[in-house]
Every structure is written in structure tokens, then in C-alpha cells.
Amino acid sequence: MKAAVYYSNSDIRIEEVDDLTVGPREVRVRVMACGVCGSDVMEWYRVKRAGRPGGIGAFGHECTGTIAEVGSAVDPEWRVGDRVVVTHHVPCNTCNACIRGHATACKTLHTTKFKNGYGAFAEYVVLPEINVDRGMLRLPGPVSFDAGTFVEPLGCVVRGQRFAPTSDGRSVLVIGAGITGLLHIQAARLNGAGFIAVSNPSPERLEIARGFGADATIPASEDVPARFRELNGGAGADTVIVTAPVPVCVEQSLEAIGPGGTILFFAPTNPEVQSRINVWDLWQKEVTITHSYAADFHDLAIALKWIQHGRVNVTGMITHVFPLRETVKGFLLTARHRDGSLKAIVHPQE
Ligand SMILES: [Zn+2]
Ligand SMILES: [Zn+2]
Incomplete structure (x- = not known):
């Protein structure tokens, strides 16, 4: 079969790789659509995971x-032709992290x-037994293959807002208006937020964020915490969601948070970055700092429901669709946005 093989963000080659056999408890999935994620284009991480470029x-x-x-011993509820959304990361369900409700820390x-080792920019992926058991959701008829690719990124957002509530009219500051920022804005509205503001360096992105439900936009060049207070009747934010992985955004979140508020670090700074916090300030304001990583099955299932019932506009975020041989274009667009680009999706069968 054909698979995209990663050398760098600007060098992704389509290579003929070995077809893997399907074991008795495994399932082969014909990949119809795969979104390019911000984590896919982290070059150093990609090469480290592969051992070398092209690994x-x-x-x-x-x-x-x-x-x-379908393998011979797979539950007969799964049949050839079934439409599915599949996840590569699945938990053990028995370790301490899983027991404590943190399956994504497992x-x-x-x-x-996936068994093929190349990931889903490929004609097929084979799901190992554990993924068949707990990493496969049925894609309902009305949900397109393209829309279904948002189950994972939206699931991550659902999880983030489980830890950092946006309900009950809370005021929310979303720092960063990338795909995850835009999904957070929409999820906050669904969850019952009050005032929602978003900050970003690009005026174009801020305009787009308004279209996805932000009440106010703050250019990143301004004093973001001060501007948020001005817009929010003098009060700090009940919830700050940091989706931009840069140190200045960490500082802004600490300044913008109001008493009793929660800061969610949804995107991390680089591993070598140390952030300074003033515990005194946080103590007096009873501020909670929390993090969320990835999505568990529960989060993915909620995301799928929201997409299925049109509660979240995901197809409006898809600005580019590429055939497998042009996977590299999707990477370049995701690594460096231009021409109003938001989400790039690859169709491996084209
Ligand atoms: Zn992703
Ligand atoms: Zn576990």
C-alpha cells in the first residue's frame, strides 16, 4: 500500500510500504480522511519518534x-464496510491513572x-486488538468522513473544559485562535459560558474567531489581561484557556485570571521552558491551574454527538483538502498558515 513517510515538514514522500496481515482480533480500516494536526508538524518530535528522518x-x-x-475472532458487530472513526491511543483501563479518571495519562x-507504524496518512491502517476493543467508534450516517476527523481534536477540547469549567455564565478568555482555540470558543458556548473573548496576533484570525462565536477579540499586541478586564466590566476571567504554547501567554493567563478562576494549559510550552508563578497571588484568589492532554473514549463520544447533531461547526474550519500525494502541502499550510487557511485534511484514497 501507499503511505506518506515523514522526512521533514517540507519533505514528505509517498512510498510503497509493506501491507500488514490482519490478525484474528484485528481490523483493517481503509482511511478515507485524516486531518493534519498541530502535533503532526512538530518537526523535532516527529523525527525523534521515528528515530531518524524517513524512519x-x-x-x-x-x-x-x-x-x-475483520479478523476471524473480532466481535461480529463489526463488519466490512462499516464507517468508523478510530483512535491510535487507547488506555489500559487498569493502572492508577486510569482508575483515577486520567486515562490519557496512562x-x-x-x-x-496503529499496527502499520506509519499512521493514517496511508491507504490503510490496521488496528491492534486493544484498539479494536476501545478505540473504534461507529460514524453515524449523516457525519461525513471529513467532519469525523474532528472527533479527536474536539474530544481534546471537551476534556479540557471538563477540567476547566466554562458553564453557568462564566467569563472565558481563550488565548490563541488556532483550530483548538476556535473549538474551545464553540465548546464554551455550548457548555453555557457568558462572555467569551479571544486573543491572537493575527487580525484575520480574530475576525474568523468572531464568526465562530467569540463576543470580543483582543489583538495579542495589546495588554491582553487589562483589555479583557475592560471588556468584562472590570472583572478578571473565570476561566482562561491557553492554546498557544508560548511563555508570554502563560504570563497573560496568570494576570487575566479572576478570583476563584481556573486556568487551563491546553497547549504546553516546550519541554525546556520553565514558567514562573507567584503562589501568593494564586493563593489569595483561590485560583486553580489545570492541564489536559488528549481525549479519552468518553470525550470522543461526546465530541461525536456534538458533531452529529450540528452543535459545533467543524466543516466550516476545513479550508484545504489534499490527495495523499500532496500530503506535504497540508503540512506546510499547518506549520505556517496563509490564505485564510485553517484545517487541512488529506484524502488517502485520492
Ligand atoms: Zn490531533
Ligand atoms: Zn492505564
Whole structure:
């Protein structure tokens, strides 16, 4: 089969790779659509995972498709032709992290992946037994393969707002208006937020964010916390969601948060970055700082419901669709946005 093989963000080659056999408890999925994620284009991470440029390293995880082959011992509820959304990371369900409700902190979740090792920018992926058991959702008829690729990114957002509530009319500051920022804005509205503001360096992105439901926009060049207070009747934010992985945004979040508020670090700074916090300030304001990583099955299922019932506009975020041979274009657009680009999706069968 053909698969995209990663050398760098500007050098992704379509290569003929070995077809893998499907074991008795495994499933082969014909990939119909796979979204390019911000994490796919983190070059250093990609090459590290693969061992070397062009090494086998999974990339492409926001994918949908149809079942092409079912192992003999798989639950007969799964049949060839079924439309599915599949996830590469699945938890063990028995470790302490899983028991404590943090399945996405599970070691098994961090190490599980599709069997083909190349990820889903490929004609097929084979799901190992554990993924068949707990990493496959049925894609309902009305949900297109393209829309289904948002189950994973939206699931991550659902999870983030479980830890950092936006309900009950809370005021929310979303820092960063990338795909995840725009999904957070929409999720906050669904969850019952009050005033929602978003900050970003690009005026074009801020305009787009308004279209996705932000009440106010703040150019990143301004004093973001001060401007938020002005717009919010003098009060700090009840919830700050940091989707931009830069130190200045960490500082802004600490300044913008109001008493009793919660800061969600949805995107991390680079591993070597240390952030300073003033515990005194946080103590007096009873501020909660929390983080969320990835999505568990529960989060993915909620995301799928929201997409299925049109509660979140995801198709409006898809600005580019590429055939497999042009996967590199999707990467370049995601690494450096231009021409109003938001989400790039690859169709591996084209
Ligand atoms: Zn993703
Ligand atoms: Zn576990």
C-alpha cells in the first residue's frame, strides 16, 4: 500500500510500504480522511519518534474510514464496510491513572498506535486488538468522513473544559485562535459560558474567531489581561484557556485570571521552558491551574454527538483538502498558515 513517510515538514514522500496481515482480533480500516494536526508538524518530535528522518514513526491520527477486513475472532458487530472513526491511543483501563479518571495519562495510552507504524496518512491502517476493543467508534450516517476527523481534536477540547469549567455564565478568555482555540470558543458556548473573548496576533484570525462565536477579540499586541478586564466590566476571567504554547501567554493567563478562576494549559510550552508563578497571588484568589492532554473514549463520544447533531461547526474550519500525494502541502499550510487557511485534511484514497 501507499503511505506518506515523514522526512521533514517540507519533505514528505509517498512510498510503497509493506501491507500488514490482519490478525484474528484485528481490523483493517481503509482511511478515507485524516486531518493534519498541530502535533503532526512538530518537526523535532516527529523525527525523534521515528528515530531518524524517513524512519517508521506514526503520524496522522485524526482519521475516519471504512472497515476493509475483520479478523476471524473480532466481535461480529463489526463488519466490512462499516464507517468508523478510530483512535491510535487507547488506555489500559487498569493502572492508577486510569482508575483515577486520567486515562490519557496512562502509559499504555502513550505507547499504543496503529499496527502499520506509519499512521493514517496511508491507504490503510490496521488496528491492534486493544484498539479494536476501545478505540473504534461507529460514524453515524449523516457525519461525513471529513467532519469525523474532528472527533479527536474536539474530544481534546471537551476534556479540557471538563477540567476547566466554562458553564453557568462564566467569563472565558481563550488565548490563541488556532483550530483548538476556535473549538474551545464553540465548546464554551455550548457548555453555557457568558462572555467569551479571544486573543491572537493575527487580525484575520480574530475576525474568523468572531464568526465562530467569540463576543470580543483582543489583538495579542495589546495588554491582553487589562483589555479583557475592560471588556468584562472590570472583572478578571473565570476561566482562561491557553492554546498557544508560548511563555508570554502563560504570563497573560496568570494576570487575566479572576478570583476563584481556573486556568487551563491546553497547549504546553516546550519541554525546556520553565514558567514562573507567584503562589501568593494564586493563593489569595483561590485560583486553580489545570492541564489536559488528549481525549479519552468518553470525550470522543461526546465530541461525536456534538458533531452529529450540528452543535459545533467543524466543516466550516476545513479550508484545504489534499490527495495523499500532496500530503506535504497540508503540512506546510499547518506549520505556517496563509490564505485564510485553517484545517487541512488529506484524502488517502485520492
Ligand atoms: Zn490531533
Ligand atoms: Zn492505564
